[in-house]
Amino acid sequence: MKIKWAEALKPVTAILGDYWRQSKLTLIVVAGITTLSTLASVGAPYLFSKSLDRISAGEPVEQTLIGFVVYAGLLGIATVLRHAVDYLTFMTSENLNFIAGVSFFERILKKTTDFFIDHNSAEIQSAQSRGQSALNGFVQLALGIIVPSIAQIALTIATLGAVLSADIATIVFIYGVVFVGFTYLANKWTNQHLHAAIESTQANARFVGNAMNAMETLRHFDSQDWLRRKFSAKAREIRDRWRSFCLERVGYGAFFGVMLALQFAITFWLLLPKYRTGTVTVGDLVLFNTLLLQLNQPFEMVGHAIDNLARSYSQFMPYVKMWLAPEETDAEQGSPLEIREGRIQFRSISFSYPNGRGVEDVRFAAERGRLNFLIGKTGAGKSTIFRLLLKSLAPAKGQILIDSTDLANVGRRQWFSRIGVVPQEIVLLNDSLRTNIVLGRQPDETKLRETAARAAILGFIDALPEGFETLVGERGLKLSGGERQRIAIARALYAEPEFLFLDEASSALDEVTERGIMTEIRNIADEVTVLAITHRKVTIDADDHVIQLSEADALANQADAG
Numbered sequence: 152m153k154i155k156w157a158e159a160l161k162p163v164t165a166i167l168g169d170y171w172r173q174s175k176l177t178l179i180v181v182a183g184i185t186t187l188s189t190l191a192s193v194g195a196p197y198l199f200s201k202s203l204d205r206i207s208a209g210e211p212v213e214q215t216l217i218g219f220v221v222y223a224g225l226l227g228i229a230t231v232l233r234h235a236v237d238y239l240t241f242m243t244s245e246n247l248n249f250i251a252g253v254s255f256f257e258r259i260l261k262k263t264t265d266f267f268i269d270h271n272s273a274e275i276q277s278a279q280s281r282g283q284s285a286l287n288g289f290v291q292l293a294l295g296i297i298v299p300s301i302a303q304i305a306l307t308i309a310t311l312g313a314v315l316s317a318d319i320a321t322i323v324f325i326y327g328v329v330f331v332g333f334t335y336l337a338n339k340w341t342n343q344h345l346h347a348a349i350e351s352t353q354a355n356a357r358f359v360g361n362a363m364n365a366m367e368t369l370r371h372f373d374s375q376d377w378l379r380r381k382f383s384a385k386a387r388e389i390r391d392r393w394r395s396f397c398l399e400r401v402g403y404g405a406f407f408g409v410m411l412a413l414q415f416a417i418t419f420w421l422l423l424p425k426y427r428t429g430t431v432t433v434g435d436l437v438l439f440n441t442l443l444l445q446l447n448q449p450f451e452m453v454g455h456a457i458d459n460l461a462r463s464y465s466q467f468m469p470y471v472k473m474w475l476a477p478e479e480t481d482a483e484q485g486s487p488l489e490i491r492e493g494r495i496q497f498r499s500i501s502f503s504y505p506n507g508r509g510v511e512d513v514r515f516a517a518e519r520g521r522l523n524f525l526i527g528k529t530g531a532g533k534s535t536i537f538r539l540l541l542k543s544l545a546p547a548k549g550q551i552l553i554d555s556t557d558l559a560n561v562g563r564r565q566w567f568s569r570i571g572v573v574p575q576e577i578v579l580l581n582d583s584l585r586t587n588i589v590l591g592r593q594p595d596e597t598k599l600r601e602t603a604a605r606a607a608i609l610g611f612i613d614a615l616p617e618g619f620e621t622l623v624g625e626r627g628l629k630l631s632g633g634e635r636q637r638i639a640i641a642r643a644l645y646a647e648p649e650f651l652f653l654d655e656a657s658s659a660l661d662e663v664t665e666r667g668i669m670t671e672i673r674n675i676a677d678e679v680t681v682l683a684i685t686h687r688k689v690t691i692d693a694d695d696h697v698i699q700l701s702e703a704d705a706l707a708n709q710a711d712a713g
């Protein structure tokens with residue numbers, strides 16, 4: 152996806168806007184100090200050259216000493232101010248990191264399900280840290296380099312023009328334009344290597360994230376060697392792209408050296424005859440030499456700044472792409488959800504994924520008073536129906552009614568506050584059992600114990616030395632599959648939902664435990680609408696309501712209202 156400049160500017164303006172509001176005072180102080188530092192760095196050599204001329208003209212040393220003392224003082228002040236600018240800029244950058252980090256995280260929280268199917272956590276993190284450092288680069292460049300350098304260039308050229316001659320100032324100006332222009336072109340020419348290097352780095356982060364998630368499996372298949380080869384091939388590709396970039400830049404360096412020598416040679420060639428005729432003094436020559444040497448620094452800095460800007464821009468692209476990726480659209484001002492009977496009705500629902508698969512014309516109703524089981528062959532569309540119910544997908548056709556309210560008009564937060572879900576793939580945080588069940592909702596010890604008992608996990612938790620405070624490990628891997636499922640069931644029941652969706656929620660449980668949990672759930676079926684996906688017929692009782700997805704082509708699924 153190629154990003155337009157205007158689009159890339161959206162996150163920049165949002166973040167820098169916040170940054171300006173929060174760090175206004177420091178930024179103004181930095182700008183003030185920068186101006187003073189620039190004045191001191193041009194004023195000092197000027198004073199030196201004038202004092203030198205006065206001494207050459209035979210003025211007594213006592214009278215000229217004051218000029219040299221002020222010169223020394225100005226040099227000192229310029230150094231102090233330069234350091235102050237460096238560190239104040241650095242100090243504010245931490246605040247910028249904070250703002251950029253939080254804004255990015257908030258955006259990621261709103262992304263669609265597809266976003267998390269396409270990007271893993273390592274890749275998201277890599278985009279975030281590169282994006283943050285690029286943004287920081289922009290600000291540091293602007294504050295610490297571009298603004299002071301341009302001020303110094305302007306002031307120096309004006310001084311050279313006034314003290315020496317307009318043609319010298321013009322030569323220096325032309326040199327600066329060629330220098331900065333060539334740096335810009337060199338960037339353009341080397342950009343393809345740069346973009347390729349950044350893209351490869353991002354792809355490698357995605358690869359590493361995938362590999363970390365599948366580490367156990369890869370080990371079982373003795374795939375480490377294959378993994379290592381793949382990783383080193385990708386890492387080599389990144390290194391080679393960076394190398395091509397750097398070597399091309401080294402070549403351009405030679406051009407800059409020749410340019411610098413030429414500039415000095417031409418200007419001295421013009422100045423020396425003027426010295427002979429007395430229009431230029433020794434002090435003027437010294438001033439010229441000092442200012443020119445000093446001026447190469449801001450020229451180089453502006454050149455590098457353009458260079459860095461180009462690099463930062465590329466580094467910033469993955470961050471921008473993620474920032475701009477579609478977000479869940481929500482009916483925030485949606486219909487209030489009034490629940491009377493808790494009836495869920497699918498009315499001719501169709502949905503197709505980009506690959507053409509999905510569900511078509513699905514019709515069924517799930518009511519309270521008994522459990523509703525959704526069954527059908529693998530790939531028939533059961534999970535897709537759940538995703539539609541959870542508003543991760545939106546129907547292309549048809550309506551999902553909750554009593555008489557169309558679910559499409561209900562805000563996600565409102566809907567999620569009324570439902571409990573146990574997904575097929577249980578996701579646990581690497582935190583305590585308590586945190587994994589409560590998940591940031593209102594803490595209530597009695598409710599916690601009650602729901603854990605309903606999910607048949609209370610006995611297990613109480614027997615652990617640290618009880619509810621036990622840590623579950625990365626993705627809950629310190630628990631068995633069945634324990635993870637029971638924690639997920641307790642989590643779904645904790646907020647006393649009005650609708651409960653179970654996607655193969657008991658597939659990892661033994662029959663006795665499963666029966667116990669299903670009895671608990673049947674006991675609440677009068678107050679909660681329960682819709683469960685299962686492949687295990689034994690889970691289903693004679694009194695339960697079965698919704699059978701047809702065995703025809705998945706896209707032509709026709710649910711039986713049972």
Ligand SMILES: Nc1ncnc2c1ncn2[C@@H]1O[C@H](COP(=O)(O)OP(=O)(O)OP(=O)(O)O)[C@@H](O)[C@H]1O
Nearest residue numbers: 504506508509528529530531532533534535536705
């Ligand atoms: N994100 C996706 N992108 C593209 N196609 C998908 C996606 N998710 C599912 N599908 C396809 O849609 C169809 C229905 O999948 P779904 O997961 O709903 O089936 P299911 O009945 O839940 O299967 P199972 O019983 O195996 O879990 C399948 O053909 C599947 O390949």
